[in-house]
Amino acid sequence: MKISLLALALSVLSVVAFAQLKSQQIFYVGTFTSEGGEGILRCGLNTETGEIQVLETFKGIDNPAFLKISGDRSFLIAGTRPPEKVEPAGGWISVYKIGENGSLKFVNKQASHGDEPCHVDVSKDNKWVAAANYGSGTLALFPVSDEGKLEPASSVIFNQGSGPDLARQAGPHAHSVKFSPFTNEVFSADLGTDQLDIFRLENGKLLQNDQKFVKMDPGAGPRHFDFHPSGKFIYVINELNSTVTLLANEGGVWIKKQNFRTVPNDFTEKSYCADIHISKDGRFLYGSNRGHNSIVVFSVNPADGELKTVGFVPVEGNWPRNFGISPDGAFLLVANQRSANITVFRINQQTGLPEFTGKQLKTGSPVCIEFL
Numbered sequence: 584m585k586i587s588l589l590a591l592a593l594s595v596l597s598v599v600a601f602a603q604l605k606s607q608q609i610f611y612v613g614t615f616t617s618e619g620g621e622g623i624l625r626c627g628l629n630t631e632t633g634e635i636q637v638l639e640t641f642k643g644i645d646n647p648a649f650l651k652i653s654g655d656r657s658f659l660i661a662g663t664r665p666p667e668k669v670e671p672a673g674g675w676i677s678v679y680k681i682g683e684n685g686s687l688k689f690v691n692k693q694a695s696h697g698d699e700p701c702h703v704d705v706s707k708d709n710k711w712v713a714a715a716n717y718g719s720g721t722l723a724l725f726p727v728s729d730e731g732k733l734e735p736a737s738s739v740i741f742n743q744g745s746g747p748d749l750a751r752q753a754g755p756h757a758h759s760v761k762f763s764p765f766t767n768e769v770f771s772a773d774l775g776t777d778q779l780d781i782f783r784l785e786n787g788k789l790l791q792n793d794q795k796f797v798k799m800d801p802g803a804g805p806r807h808f809d810f811h812p813s814g815k816f817i818y819v820i821n822e823l824n825s826t827v828t829l830l831a832n833e834g835g836v837w838i839k840k841q842n843f844r845t846v847p848n849d850f851t852e853k854s855y856c857a858d859i860h861i862s863k864d865g866r867f868l869y870g871s872n873r874g875h876n877s878i879v880v881f882s883v884n885p886a887d888g889e890l891k892t893v894g895f896v897p898v899e900g901n902w903p904r905n906f907g908i909s910p911d912g913a914f915l916l917v918a919n920q921r922s923a924n925i926t927v928f929r930i931n932q933q934t935g936l937p938e939f940t941g942k943q944l945k946t947g948s949p950v951c952i953e954f955l
Contacts, residue, residue, distance in 0.1 A: 605953050606631045606908055607684035609638075609955040611659065612918065612946065614785050615667060619923065619947030622900055624898070625685050626868065626944070628914060633927045633940035635916070641687055645679070650953040653705045657681055658690070658710055658731050659953070662700035673698030676714050676725060678733045684728035685955050691732050697721035702759040702807075710782065713760045715771055720755025722771055722782075724789050737787040744776035747802045748823060751775070758822075759807045765814040768792060772805040779805055779819055779830070797837045799828055812865045816888035820845070820859040820870050827870055827881070829858065829888050831954060844889045845870050845879045858905045863912055867893070867935035870873045871903040871917070878906065878917065878928075880935050899926040907952035918949035925949050 614620025622644040628635050646664040659679045677692040697716025704713050705727075711731060712725040717730070724738040735835040737761060746752030756775035761771065762784070769782045769789060777799045781792040799805050804823030811818070817830040817837065824843040846854050854874030861868050861883070868881040876898050881890035900919025907916050908930070915928040915937045925944045928937030 591800060607623065607954045608911075608914075610907065610916065611650050611652075611685075611907075611953045611955070612949050613661065613951035613953075614946060615646050615920070615948040615950055616644070617646055618920075620646075620741070620949070621642045621947060623650070623661065623679075623687065624946065628909065628916070628927070629915065633914065633923065633929060633942045635927055635942060635944045637944070637946065638684075639686065648950060649702050650951050651703045651705055651800075652681070652955060653709045653954055654707060654953060655709050659687060660703045660705060660733075662695065662714055664699055669941060672736060673718060674700040674716065675879050675903045676700060676703060676712065676723070677840075678727075678731065679714075679753055680731060681955070683692060693725055693733050696723040697724060697734050697757075698926060702757075704761045706762045706784070706852065711762070713762065713789075714756040715893070716762040717756050717758055717774075720773065720775055720936070722756050722760055722789065724769075724784070724787070726787060732808065738789040740782070742771075742780065742788055744773075744774055744778070746775055746777045746804070748804070751804060751823060752777070752802070761808065761810075766812055770808065770817070774804045774806055774822060777801060777803050778806065779808065779817070779837075781871065794836055797830055797839055799839070800824065800826075800842065802884060803842075806856060809859050809861045809868075811861060811883070812863065813885070816883075818861065818868055818890075820856045822856045825856055825872065825875075827855050827856075827868070827890065829890065831888055840890065842889075843881065843892070845872055846869055846875045847895060848874055848892070856950070859901060860908050862935070869906070869915065869937075871898070871906055871909070873904065873920075876901055876903060876919075878903065878915070878937055880937070882935060896928070896934055897940075899939055899943065900924045904920070905949075905951045907954050908947070910954055916952050918952050920948055921951050923947050923949070923954070 696719025742755035787925035902921035
Protein backbone atom coordinates (compact mmCIF):
# COMPACT_ATOMS: atom_id res chain seq x y z
CA MET A 584 0.00 0.00 0.00
CA LYS A 585 2.84 2.39 0.91
CA ILE A 586 4.55 1.60 -2.39
CA SER A 587 1.32 2.33 -4.30
CA LEU A 588 0.88 5.68 -2.54
CA LEU A 589 4.52 6.56 -3.23
CA ALA A 590 4.13 5.66 -6.89
CA LEU A 591 0.96 7.75 -7.09
CA ALA A 592 2.69 10.73 -5.47
CA LEU A 593 5.61 10.50 -7.87
CA SER A 594 3.20 10.24 -10.78
CA VAL A 595 1.36 13.39 -9.68
CA LEU A 596 4.64 15.27 -9.26
CA SER A 597 5.72 14.20 -12.74
CA VAL A 598 2.46 15.44 -14.25
CA VAL A 599 2.77 18.78 -12.42
CA ALA A 600 6.40 19.20 -13.51
CA PHE A 601 5.48 18.38 -17.12
CA ALA A 602 2.61 20.89 -17.05
CA GLN A 603 4.91 23.56 -15.64
CA LEU A 604 7.48 22.83 -18.34
CA LYS A 605 4.85 23.11 -21.07
CA SER A 606 3.67 26.49 -19.75
CA GLN A 607 7.18 27.91 -19.47
CA GLN A 608 8.76 29.88 -22.31
CA ILE A 609 12.55 30.28 -22.06
CA PHE A 610 14.12 33.65 -22.84
CA TYR A 611 17.51 35.27 -22.35
CA VAL A 612 18.40 38.71 -21.04
CA GLY A 613 21.57 40.64 -21.78
CA THR A 614 22.61 43.04 -18.99
CA PHE A 615 25.24 45.75 -18.74
CA THR A 616 27.69 44.50 -16.13
CA SER A 617 29.18 48.00 -15.92
CA GLU A 618 25.79 49.20 -14.62
CA GLY A 619 25.02 46.49 -12.07
CA GLY A 620 24.04 43.61 -14.37
CA GLU A 621 25.40 40.09 -13.93
CA GLY A 622 25.91 38.91 -17.52
CA ILE A 623 23.43 36.76 -19.46
CA LEU A 624 20.32 35.53 -17.65
CA ARG A 625 18.32 32.46 -18.64
CA CYS A 626 14.75 33.17 -17.61
CA GLY A 627 11.35 31.53 -17.74
CA LEU A 628 8.01 33.12 -18.64
CA ASN A 629 4.91 31.35 -17.31
CA THR A 630 2.60 31.61 -20.32
CA GLU A 631 -0.46 31.13 -18.13
CA THR A 632 0.21 33.65 -15.35
CA GLY A 633 2.74 36.00 -16.97
CA GLU A 634 5.19 35.53 -14.09
CA ILE A 635 8.90 35.57 -14.96
CA GLN A 636 11.87 34.25 -13.02
CA VAL A 637 15.62 33.86 -13.39
CA LEU A 638 16.55 30.20 -13.91
CA GLU A 639 20.30 30.57 -14.36
CA THR A 640 22.91 33.33 -14.48
CA PHE A 641 25.95 33.19 -16.75
CA LYS A 642 28.54 35.48 -15.17
CA GLY A 643 31.93 36.61 -16.39
CA ILE A 644 30.47 38.03 -19.61
CA ASP A 645 31.25 41.72 -20.04
CA ASN A 646 28.30 43.89 -21.07
CA PRO A 647 26.39 41.56 -23.42
CA ALA A 648 24.70 44.37 -25.36
CA PHE A 649 22.77 42.23 -27.83
CA LEU A 650 21.74 38.57 -28.14
CA LYS A 651 20.54 36.57 -31.13
CA ILE A 652 19.50 32.91 -31.40
CA SER A 653 20.09 30.94 -34.59
CA GLY A 654 17.08 29.85 -36.63
CA ASP A 655 17.59 26.21 -35.65
CA ARG A 656 17.79 27.28 -31.98
CA SER A 657 21.11 25.48 -31.57
CA PHE A 658 23.31 28.43 -30.58
CA LEU A 659 23.18 31.95 -29.15
CA ILE A 660 25.35 34.83 -30.37
CA ALA A 661 26.31 37.68 -28.04
CA GLY A 662 27.96 40.99 -28.82
CA THR A 663 29.99 41.95 -25.73
CA ARG A 664 31.84 45.08 -24.68
CA PRO A 665 34.83 44.57 -22.37
CA PRO A 666 35.71 47.38 -19.95
CA GLU A 667 39.06 47.91 -21.65
CA LYS A 668 39.59 47.85 -25.38
CA VAL A 669 41.03 44.70 -26.88
CA GLU A 670 43.21 44.41 -29.96
CA PRO A 671 42.55 44.67 -32.82
CA ALA A 672 39.04 45.83 -31.96
CA GLY A 673 36.88 47.04 -29.11
CA GLY A 674 34.67 44.06 -28.45
CA TRP A 675 33.89 40.39 -28.93
CA ILE A 676 31.32 38.31 -30.75
CA SER A 677 30.78 35.15 -28.72
CA VAL A 678 29.02 31.86 -29.44
CA TYR A 679 27.18 29.70 -26.88
CA LYS A 680 25.77 26.25 -27.52
CA ILE A 681 22.16 25.91 -26.36
CA GLY A 682 21.65 22.71 -24.41
CA GLU A 683 18.81 20.99 -22.63
CA ASN A 684 16.29 23.37 -21.06
CA GLY A 685 18.10 26.30 -22.65
CA SER A 686 21.38 26.00 -20.73
CA LEU A 687 24.37 27.71 -22.36
CA LYS A 688 27.88 26.42 -22.97
CA PHE A 689 30.59 28.75 -24.26
CA VAL A 690 32.02 27.68 -27.64
CA ASN A 691 34.39 30.47 -28.74
CA LYS A 692 34.64 34.14 -29.64
CA GLN A 693 36.14 36.43 -32.26
CA ALA A 694 37.15 40.10 -32.18
CA SER A 695 34.23 42.23 -33.39
CA HIS A 696 36.45 44.44 -35.59
CA GLY A 697 35.11 47.64 -34.11
CA ASP A 698 34.26 49.59 -30.97
CA GLU A 699 31.05 48.95 -29.03
CA PRO A 700 29.40 45.99 -30.79
CA CYS A 701 25.68 46.68 -30.43
CA HIS A 702 23.81 44.28 -32.73
CA VAL A 703 24.22 40.81 -34.23
CA ASP A 704 22.23 38.61 -36.59
CA VAL A 705 22.38 35.06 -37.97
CA SER A 706 21.69 34.12 -41.60
CA LYS A 707 18.73 31.95 -42.61
CA ASP A 708 20.99 28.94 -43.20
CA ASN A 709 22.77 29.52 -39.85
CA LYS A 710 26.15 29.63 -41.63
CA TRP A 711 26.92 33.34 -41.17
CA VAL A 712 26.90 35.88 -38.36
CA ALA A 713 26.91 39.63 -38.94
CA ALA A 714 27.82 42.25 -36.32
CA ALA A 715 27.38 46.02 -36.14
CA ASN A 716 29.87 48.12 -34.15
CA TYR A 717 28.42 51.44 -33.04
CA GLY A 718 31.55 53.26 -31.92
CA SER A 719 33.61 52.67 -35.05
CA GLY A 720 30.78 52.43 -37.57
CA THR A 721 31.97 49.06 -38.87
CA LEU A 722 30.24 45.84 -39.92
CA ALA A 723 31.80 42.40 -39.77
CA LEU A 724 30.78 39.07 -41.30
CA PHE A 725 31.81 35.76 -39.68
CA PRO A 726 31.50 32.21 -41.05
CA VAL A 727 30.08 29.55 -38.70
CA SER A 728 31.79 26.16 -38.94
CA ASP A 729 29.92 22.84 -39.13
CA GLU A 730 30.88 22.34 -35.47
CA GLY A 731 29.21 25.62 -34.52
CA LYS A 732 32.41 27.62 -34.00
CA LEU A 733 32.69 31.23 -35.08
CA GLU A 734 35.51 31.62 -37.61
CA PRO A 735 37.57 34.81 -38.10
CA ALA A 736 35.80 37.58 -40.01
CA SER A 737 35.69 37.05 -43.77
CA SER A 738 34.53 40.60 -44.51
CA VAL A 739 34.74 43.95 -42.71
CA ILE A 740 32.98 47.11 -43.90
CA PHE A 741 34.14 50.57 -42.83
CA ASN A 742 31.23 52.99 -43.17
CA GLN A 743 31.84 56.59 -44.17
CA GLY A 744 29.88 59.80 -43.69
CA SER A 745 28.22 61.96 -41.06
CA GLY A 746 24.99 63.78 -40.25
CA PRO A 747 23.83 67.24 -39.14
CA ASP A 748 23.74 66.45 -35.40
CA LEU A 749 27.35 67.20 -34.47
CA ALA A 750 27.00 65.65 -31.02
CA ARG A 751 25.70 62.29 -32.26
CA GLN A 752 26.52 62.19 -35.99
CA ALA A 753 30.11 63.38 -36.35
CA GLY A 754 30.91 60.03 -37.97
CA PRO A 755 29.31 56.70 -38.88
CA HIS A 756 27.59 54.66 -36.17
CA ALA A 757 26.37 51.28 -37.41
CA HIS A 758 23.55 50.49 -34.98
CA SER A 759 21.98 47.31 -36.35
CA VAL A 760 22.44 44.69 -39.05
CA LYS A 761 20.05 42.05 -40.42
CA PHE A 762 20.05 39.40 -43.10
CA SER A 763 17.03 39.72 -45.37
CA PRO A 764 14.56 36.86 -44.81
CA PHE A 765 13.77 36.93 -48.54
CA THR A 766 16.99 37.57 -50.52
CA ASN A 767 20.78 37.43 -50.17
CA GLU A 768 20.80 41.09 -49.10
CA VAL A 769 22.13 42.35 -45.78
CA PHE A 770 20.80 45.63 -44.36
CA SER A 771 22.35 47.92 -41.75
CA ALA A 772 20.98 51.04 -40.06
CA ASP A 773 23.66 53.69 -39.49
CA LEU A 774 22.66 56.34 -36.95
CA GLY A 775 25.59 58.59 -37.86
CA THR A 776 24.96 58.82 -41.61
CA ASP A 777 21.12 58.69 -41.63
CA GLN A 778 21.20 55.68 -43.94
CA LEU A 779 19.88 52.18 -44.24
CA ASP A 780 22.82 50.61 -46.05
CA ILE A 781 22.28 47.64 -48.36
CA PHE A 782 24.82 44.91 -49.15
CA ARG A 783 24.62 41.47 -50.70
CA LEU A 784 26.24 38.32 -49.37
CA GLU A 785 28.29 36.59 -52.05
CA ASN A 786 31.12 34.08 -51.64
CA GLY A 787 31.63 34.95 -47.99
CA LYS A 788 31.85 38.69 -48.58
CA LEU A 789 29.62 41.68 -47.97
CA LEU A 790 29.51 43.44 -51.33
CA GLN A 791 27.94 46.78 -52.14
CA ASN A 792 24.48 46.30 -53.57
CA ASP A 793 23.27 47.91 -56.79
CA GLN A 794 21.12 50.10 -54.56
CA LYS A 795 23.71 51.18 -52.00
CA PHE A 796 21.41 52.74 -49.39
CA VAL A 797 18.14 54.46 -48.55
CA LYS A 798 18.51 57.91 -47.02
CA MET A 799 16.42 58.88 -44.00
CA ASP A 800 15.58 62.50 -43.14
CA PRO A 801 18.62 64.58 -42.07
CA GLY A 802 19.25 64.10 -38.35
CA ALA A 803 16.78 61.20 -38.04
CA GLY A 804 19.37 58.78 -36.63
CA PRO A 805 18.14 55.35 -37.80
CA ARG A 806 18.70 52.75 -35.08
CA HIS A 807 16.80 49.47 -35.65
CA PHE A 808 14.46 48.14 -38.34
CA ASP A 809 12.17 45.22 -39.11
CA PHE A 810 10.81 43.50 -42.21
CA HIS A 811 7.12 43.09 -42.94
CA PRO A 812 6.34 39.36 -43.41
CA SER A 813 5.05 40.10 -46.92
CA GLY A 814 8.54 41.21 -47.96
CA LYS A 815 7.11 44.42 -49.41
CA PHE A 816 7.93 46.84 -46.58
CA ILE A 817 10.71 47.74 -44.14
CA TYR A 818 10.11 49.86 -41.05
CA VAL A 819 13.05 51.88 -39.69
CA ILE A 820 12.88 53.40 -36.20
CA ASN A 821 14.82 56.66 -35.89
CA GLU A 822 16.38 57.40 -32.50
CA LEU A 823 17.01 61.13 -32.84
CA ASN A 824 13.70 62.45 -34.23
CA SER A 825 11.25 59.92 -32.75
CA THR A 826 9.83 58.59 -36.01
CA VAL A 827 9.31 55.37 -37.91
CA THR A 828 10.07 55.49 -41.63
CA LEU A 829 8.16 53.28 -44.05
CA LEU A 830 10.16 51.89 -46.97
CA ALA A 831 8.37 50.13 -49.83
CA ASN A 832 9.87 47.85 -52.46
CA GLU A 833 8.93 49.09 -55.90
CA GLY A 834 10.35 47.10 -58.79
CA GLY A 835 13.24 45.83 -56.67
CA VAL A 836 14.14 49.30 -55.37
CA TRP A 837 13.51 50.42 -51.80
CA ILE A 838 11.71 53.78 -51.69
CA LYS A 839 11.18 55.99 -48.65
CA LYS A 840 7.44 56.63 -48.47
CA GLN A 841 6.44 58.26 -45.20
CA ASN A 842 7.42 59.07 -41.61
CA PHE A 843 5.23 58.40 -38.55
CA ARG A 844 5.72 59.94 -35.10
CA THR A 845 6.33 57.54 -32.22
CA VAL A 846 5.30 59.98 -29.47
CA PRO A 847 2.14 62.09 -29.09
CA ASN A 848 2.06 65.38 -31.00
CA ASP A 849 1.78 67.39 -27.78
CA PHE A 850 4.82 65.70 -26.17
CA THR A 851 7.69 68.23 -26.16
CA GLU A 852 10.27 66.69 -23.83
CA LYS A 853 13.30 64.75 -25.00
CA SER A 854 12.76 61.18 -26.11
CA TYR A 855 14.86 58.70 -28.06
CA CYS A 856 13.54 55.69 -29.96
CA ALA A 857 15.21 52.34 -29.40
CA ASP A 858 13.71 49.03 -30.55
CA ILE A 859 11.13 47.95 -33.13
CA HIS A 860 9.24 44.70 -33.85
CA ILE A 861 6.36 43.68 -36.08
CA SER A 862 3.82 41.00 -35.19
CA LYS A 863 4.20 37.67 -37.00
CA ASP A 864 0.97 38.25 -38.92
CA GLY A 865 2.10 41.73 -39.96
CA ARG A 866 -0.98 43.44 -38.47
CA PHE A 867 0.75 45.49 -35.78
CA LEU A 868 4.05 47.34 -35.38
CA TYR A 869 5.63 48.18 -32.02
CA GLY A 870 8.38 50.65 -31.09
CA SER A 871 9.95 51.77 -27.81
CA ASN A 872 10.43 55.37 -26.67
CA ARG A 873 13.12 56.20 -24.10
CA GLY A 874 12.12 59.41 -22.35
CA HIS A 875 8.43 59.17 -23.11
CA ASN A 876 8.91 55.66 -21.65
CA SER A 877 6.28 53.98 -23.76
CA ILE A 878 5.59 51.38 -26.40
CA VAL A 879 3.93 52.92 -29.44
CA VAL A 880 1.50 50.62 -31.25
CA PHE A 881 0.60 51.00 -34.92
CA SER A 882 -1.82 49.05 -37.07
CA VAL A 883 -0.46 48.20 -40.53
CA ASN A 884 -2.35 48.61 -43.80
CA PRO A 885 -1.44 45.42 -45.70
CA ALA A 886 -1.99 47.06 -49.09
CA ASP A 887 0.46 49.96 -48.85
CA GLY A 888 2.19 49.43 -45.50
CA GLU A 889 0.98 52.72 -44.05
CA LEU A 890 0.68 52.98 -40.28
CA LYS A 891 -2.12 54.18 -38.06
CA THR A 892 -1.43 54.97 -34.41
CA VAL A 893 -3.38 52.67 -32.08
CA GLY A 894 -1.97 54.00 -28.82
CA PHE A 895 0.93 54.61 -26.43
CA VAL A 896 1.42 52.14 -23.57
CA PRO A 897 3.52 53.12 -20.49
CA VAL A 898 6.33 50.61 -19.96
CA GLU A 899 6.08 50.69 -16.14
CA GLY A 900 9.78 51.54 -15.99
CA ASN A 901 12.45 53.89 -17.24
CA TRP A 902 14.41 53.79 -20.52
CA PRO A 903 12.97 50.86 -22.55
CA ARG A 904 16.11 50.03 -24.51
CA ASN A 905 14.81 46.73 -25.87
CA PHE A 906 11.74 44.51 -25.89
CA GLY A 907 10.72 41.10 -27.17
CA ILE A 908 7.50 39.45 -28.33
CA SER A 909 6.98 35.83 -27.29
CA PRO A 910 6.97 33.23 -30.10
CA ASP A 911 3.22 32.69 -29.71
CA GLY A 912 2.60 36.45 -30.00
CA ALA A 913 0.80 36.54 -26.65
CA PHE A 914 3.30 38.47 -24.50
CA LEU A 915 5.55 41.50 -24.82
CA LEU A 916 8.46 41.88 -22.38
CA VAL A 917 10.22 45.24 -21.94
CA ALA A 918 13.82 45.68 -20.77
CA ASN A 919 13.89 48.98 -18.85
CA GLN A 920 17.58 49.79 -18.56
CA ARG A 921 17.58 52.64 -16.04
CA SER A 922 14.88 51.36 -13.69
CA ALA A 923 16.50 47.89 -13.70
CA ASN A 924 13.31 45.94 -14.34
CA ILE A 925 11.65 43.77 -16.98
CA THR A 926 7.90 44.32 -17.27
CA VAL A 927 5.40 41.83 -18.67
CA PHE A 928 2.49 42.72 -20.96
CA ARG A 929 -0.17 40.48 -22.47
CA ILE A 930 -1.02 41.50 -26.05
CA ASN A 931 -4.68 42.02 -26.87
CA GLN A 932 -5.03 39.99 -30.06
CA GLN A 933 -7.86 42.16 -31.38
CA THR A 934 -6.50 45.66 -30.75
CA GLY A 935 -2.78 44.81 -30.68
CA LEU A 936 -2.36 46.82 -27.47
CA PRO A 937 -0.07 45.38 -24.76
CA GLU A 938 -1.81 45.23 -21.37
CA PHE A 939 0.33 45.29 -18.22
CA THR A 940 -0.02 42.07 -16.23
CA GLY A 941 1.37 43.54 -13.02
CA LYS A 942 4.28 41.08 -13.27
CA GLN A 943 7.89 42.22 -13.39
CA LEU A 944 11.42 41.13 -12.62
CA LYS A 945 13.98 43.35 -10.92
CA THR A 946 17.44 42.85 -12.41
CA GLY A 947 20.46 45.06 -13.01
CA SER A 948 20.49 47.06 -16.26
CA PRO A 949 18.59 44.81 -18.70
CA VAL A 950 19.37 45.84 -22.28
CA CYS A 951 18.27 42.95 -24.52
CA ILE A 952 15.58 40.24 -24.54
CA GLU A 953 15.75 37.20 -26.82
CA PHE A 954 13.18 34.38 -26.79
CA LEU A 955 14.21 30.79 -27.43
